[in-house]
Amino acid sequence: MSAGDLGAAALRAALFLSLWGTGAAAYAAWRRDTRALVSARIAAGVGFGLIVVAALSMMFALATHDFSILYIAENNARETPLFYSIIGLWAALEGSILLWTAILAGATAYVAFRGTAAIPRLATTALAVMFGMLTFFLLLITTPAADPFVRLAFAPDNGNGPNPLLQNHPLMALHPPLLYLGYVLTSVPFAYAIASLIIGEGGDRWLVATRRFALVSWALLGVGIVAGAWWSYAVLGWGGYWAWDPVENAAIMPWLTSTAYLHSVMVEEKRRLLRTWNLALVVATFALTILGTFLTRSGVVNSVHSFTQSAIGPLLLGYLVAILVLSMGLLLWRSGRLRDAGAVGAPLSREAIFLFQNVIFMAAMLTVLLGTLYPLIAEAISGAQLSIGGPYFDRVEIPLALALLFLMGVGPQLPWHGASRATLERQFTAPLVSAAIGALAAIATGTTGVAAVLTYALASFVVATVVQEFARGVRARRALHAEGALIAFANLFRRNGRRYGGYVVHLGIVLVALAIATSQARTVDAEKTLAPGETLEIAGYTVRLDTLRAVREPQRDSVVADLEISGNGGSAQLHPALVQYPNSASAVGSPGIGAGVRDDLYTILAAYDQKALSWATIRMRVIPLVSWLWLGGAVVGFGAVIAALPAPRRRAVRQIPVAQAPAPAK
Amino acid sequence: MRTRVVIAAALLAIAAALVLAARPHEATADERVDRITTELRCPVCQGLSVKDSPSETARQMRDLVAERVREGKTDAEIGAEFRAAYGDWVLLSPPITSWSGLVWLAPLAVVGAGFILASARIRGGTPARDAEPTAAQLAALRERVAREEAAEG
Amino acid sequence: MILSRALRIAIVVAMLGLVVTLALAFRRDPHDIRTGTVGKPAPAFTAERLDGTGTLSLSDYTGKVVVVNFFASWCLPCAQENPALVHVYERYRGSDVVMLGVVYQESRDSARSYVKRMGMSWPAIADDDGRVALSYGVFGPPETFFIGPDGVIAGRHIGPIDETKLIAGIEALRREATR
Numbered sequence: 001m002s003a004g005d006l007g008a009a010a011l012r013a014a015l016f017l018s019l020w021g022t023g024a025a026a027y028a029a030w031r032r033d034t035r036a037l038v039s040a041r042i043a044a045g046v047g048f049g050l051i052v053v054a055a056l057s058m059m060f061a062l063a064t065h066d067f068s069i070l071y072i073a074e075n076n077a078r079e080t081p082l083f084y085s086i087i088g089l090w091a092a093l094e095g096s097i098l099l100w101t102a103i104l105a106g107a108t109a110y111v112a113f114r115g116t117a118a119i120p121r122l123a124t125t126a127l128a129v130m131f132g133m134l135t136f137f138l139l140l141i142t143t144p145a146a147d148p149f150v151r152l153a154f155a156p157d158n159g160n161g162p163n164p165l166l167q168n169h170p171l172m173a174l175h176p177p178l179l180y181l182g183y184v185l186t187s188v189p190f191a192y193a194i195a196s197l198i199i200g201e202g203g204d205r206w207l208v209a210t211r212r213f214a215l216v217s218w219a220l221l222g223v224g225i226v227a228g229a230w231w232s233y234a235v236l237g238w239g240g241y242w243a244w245d246p247v248e249n250a251a252i253m254p255w256l257t258s259t260a261y262l263h264s265v266m267v268e269e270k271r272r273l274l275r276t277w278n279l280a281l282v283v284a285t286f287a288l289t290i291l292g293t294f295l296t297r298s299g300v301v302n303s304v305h306s307f308t309q310s311a312i313g314p315l316l317l318g319y320l321v322a323i324l325v326l327s328m329g330l331l332l333w334r335s336g337r338l339r340d341a342g343a344v345g346a347p348l349s350r351e352a353i354f355l356f357q358n359v360i361f362m363a364a365m366l367t368v369l370l371g372t373l374y375p376l377i378a379e380a381i382s383g384a385q386l387s388i389g390g391p392y393f394d395r396v397e398i399p400l401a402l403a404l405l406f407l408m409g410v411g412p413q414l415p416w417h418g419a420s421r422a423t424l425e426r427q428f429t430a431p432l433v434s435a436a437i438g439a440l441a442a443i444a445t446g447t448t449g450v451a452a453v454l455t456y457a458l459a460s461f462v463v464a465t466v467v468q469e470f471a472r473g474v475r476a477r478r479a480l481h482a483e484g485a486l487i488a489f490a491n492l493f494r495r496n497g498r499r500y501g502g503y504v505v506h507l508g509i510v511l512v513a514l515a516i517a518t519s520q521a522r523t524v525d526a527e528k529t530l531a532p533g534e535t536l537e538i539a540g541y542t543v544r545l546d547t548l549r550a551v552r553e554p555q556r557d558s559v560v561a562d563l564e565i566s567g568n569g570g571s572a573q574l575h576p577a578l579v580q581y582p583n584s585a586s587a588v589g590s591p592g593i594g595a596g597v598r599d600d601l602y603t604i605l606a607a608y609d610q611k612a613l614s615w616a617t618i619r620m621r622v623i624p625l626v627s628w629l630w631l632g633g634a635v636v637g638f639g640a641v642i643a644a645l646p647a648p649r650r651r652a653v654r655q656i657p658v659a660q661a662p663a664p665a666k
Numbered sequence: 667m668r669t670r671v672v673i674a675a676a677l678l679a680i681a682a683a684l685v686l687a688a689r690p691h692e693a694t695a696d697e698r699v700d701r702i703t704t705e706l707r708c709p710v711c712q713g714l715s716v717k718d719s720p721s722e723t724a725r726q727m728r729d730l731v732a733e734r735v736r737e738g739k740t741d742a743e744i745g746a747e748f749r750a751a752y753g754d755w756v757l758l759s760p761p762i763t764s765w766s767g768l769v770w771l772a773p774l775a776v777v778g779a780g781f782i783l784a785s786a787r788i789r790g791g792t793p794a795r796d797a798e799p800t801a802a803q804l805a806a807l808r809e810r811v812a813r814e815e816a817a818e819g
Numbered sequence: 820m821i822l823s824r825a826l827r828i829a830i831v832v833a834m835l836g837l838v839v840t841l842a843l844a845f846r847r848d849p850h851d852i853r854t855g856t857v858g859k860p861a862p863a864f865t866a867e868r869l870d871g872t873g874t875l876s877l878s879d880y881t882g883k884v885v886v887v888n889f890f891a892s893w894c895l896p897c898a899q900e901n902p903a904l905v906h907v908y909e910r911y912r913g914s915d916v917v918m919l920g921v922v923y924q925e926s927r928d929s930a931r932s933y934v935k936r937m938g939m940s941w942p943a944i945a946d947d948d949g950r951v952a953l954s955y956g957v958f959g960p961p962e963t964f965f966i967g968p969d970g971v972i973a974g975r976h977i978g979p980i981d982e983t984k985l986i987a988g989i990e991a992l993r994r995e996a997t998r
Contacts, residue, residue, distance in 0.1 A: 238718045239720075240718055244713075320841075321838055344788045355788070356784060359777065359783075363776040366772075366773075367772060370769060374766070376843070380840060384754065385753060385755045386766055387707050387757060387759075388758070388759060388769065389715065390715055390758055392760070392769065400777075425673070428673070429672055429673055432676040436675075436676040439684070440683055443686050443687065449687055453683055453684060454684065589720060607722065709956075709957075710958060723924070723953075726924075726950075726952075730948075
């Protein structure tokens, strides 16, 4: 039995187990039957194992170039290096769905074992929902819709090889798995929310149980998006990191609603408000991940990711419709039970700020949705073909992002229930001064444009609020526990990881905002045709073309320009190239990037003399602070880890008995 | 009192900085070319602007835009020239004056509607049960405690 | 929060709209871009002939049916459609139908050797700065434009064209002319 046969059989067995699991879990929840739950657990565990076996079989078949499998014949070749062969698991549609299914099976197994042990009835119902979703995806990969193990009648000698853009850079190992983890893990809070609606409990248990899942999926999605931006920057070779491509939009929409959710969850935990809204947010986040997959894979929009089109489109659309109908139906049915324990009282309170922040996140998400779908709508209605691209999204989203930056500084500084004037003065004096300094420094360094100056002012504002919070926290710990400053600082994270980890995340976001504002406002570029030995000047740098040479490798031919760059106190050698893969119609540009803390030097080989290699057209971009984007992403991830870690067990605190209420006077 | 002065000064400084940042300046020829090519879609790429695209077609378009800028044509005229050849598709954002210009209103509408809904939630609804007691309630409670203490003697 | 009736209806309608839009989207092919110049007067041009025998203008051919074909040697479908172009050229040689070739994003030398290799005997012009292609709204070779005797672009074909379509386009314009 070959690896392909093993994989295909494993998937079909897993499908059967998933169907069994759906029924067993539903029955166990309905009848509170322990034996049914046990059988559901076994189905989850064994099913997960089988799907992992299938994924590993595919990787093995890729590594050994088994071209009798159609997927491998289309996405792999003998010359493909081992690393890119193995990660070819997610090079195209069928393999990607297999990866998605594997992650979903893992999440299902987790709910089956850890989840049901904690909250039996709720988690078991959620398990049934998870099994239902897993069954759908298993159906996709065991039917012609997206079966990765389809065989060819007779195997070709060599395959087509992966799409050139997917074997150019090791980041391909990171971006899809991170993104898929983020996507798929949103299904756990969703399943719990649906379960909570089905069994009709109006409380917050579903939310508390899935809080960490929500945080982890948010962090993975966010880091996955930054990894995608980095890939776009390092591989696609146009010098930018975000193009508002439909597929990029598809990833950021669930991230926006997920961020809103992380904050409004705190309002529900603290004040038991916004119950229906939180349920709606979880449903929206999950539905947007399915919409995103649909847009990426169905071929209805023209985008960077339109590598394959397939019959999977209508199936995903049907799945999306089913989810929306089920969720909306349950929400409308049960809305009577979801009463809030009061109202948001004061406009200048933390809960009110979170509410405003949610409004802006929703507006941001809805405008991205509208902008992405509008060309489709317009063409369906009037047949007109028009584009909505960068200029629209930039103009609309930047003000919203600035408003969010502002709220990010204000929110944590306001107490719950409302702030007095004295509180406001105490909290905001230093940050406002800091903002003023930031704004004036921006003007002094020659920044123009309201958006850029406002970004610097707000960044200073937020940093000052975070520093203030840390300072106060350290001071408080030193007073209460007599700890040294450094230990107090470390203990802030240990004892209150959620809060201080959150502050670290906010600092990461500030870094990202600064990176975007500066790189957008101050990037300069120049293009010139050079003969070897000639130079190009830009922004204080001198770029000299040393040599232009052809390079042959087993899987590709390239023409490489060797550039010597000097200036501003440093030097670099960069090698932009144009790479031709055998089965590709046109060459793929590979940029030469010199990353720096301040400036990135981005070089592109745009064209060259095909006959004698006597000239090359070199394009050079100097992009300031773009490295802070990747750094900011890492800081956000790091802060999320701190926030997600469980708190150490508290030492017992001496209980002071609560005074009994006096008997009522007669 | 001093803090209020400091806060006022800080706000004033920020406002001044923003006003300075917003002052219009005459765009150079290069800046005009950048501005125009940012709004044009490269016909042979996946949604990239003519400014960003490294393709040959985009380079030829950039040269053409630069020549038209040198000839003194306005942004609208240059845009119209490409629209005549490639259709509305080549514009990366819908002109405000067309039907599609309504998409520019959408974000404002959503934010506005959202704020109205949110503000309604903040003012209305039953007062929070776990709010702090008011001064009158505190006084009544104190009085009751005093009465009961006196009664117990 | 109790969802008011109006809000519920609004949300359901919005979801419905979203789903219908996406379903309708299946009908169209995102790579099919209909744009610009069809039905409008053909953009004028004056360009150097590839064989070095001087310049050529579109206005030289007013009153005739003109077929303009954008090509390049690095374009595989161009080589595929070439025999059809050759046949049609032979068929209408000497009549009121004119065929013109325009070089697309290529050096004159390699274009010349391509023209000789493929036996293209109709006039070919150079378009070094791409202005002609840009004015016609060309996305990429091969593209073929049909210009009537009135100077208006009557039709445009993206991708390799076959003999039947070429003849059909030409004959339609000739009938228009004699009416």
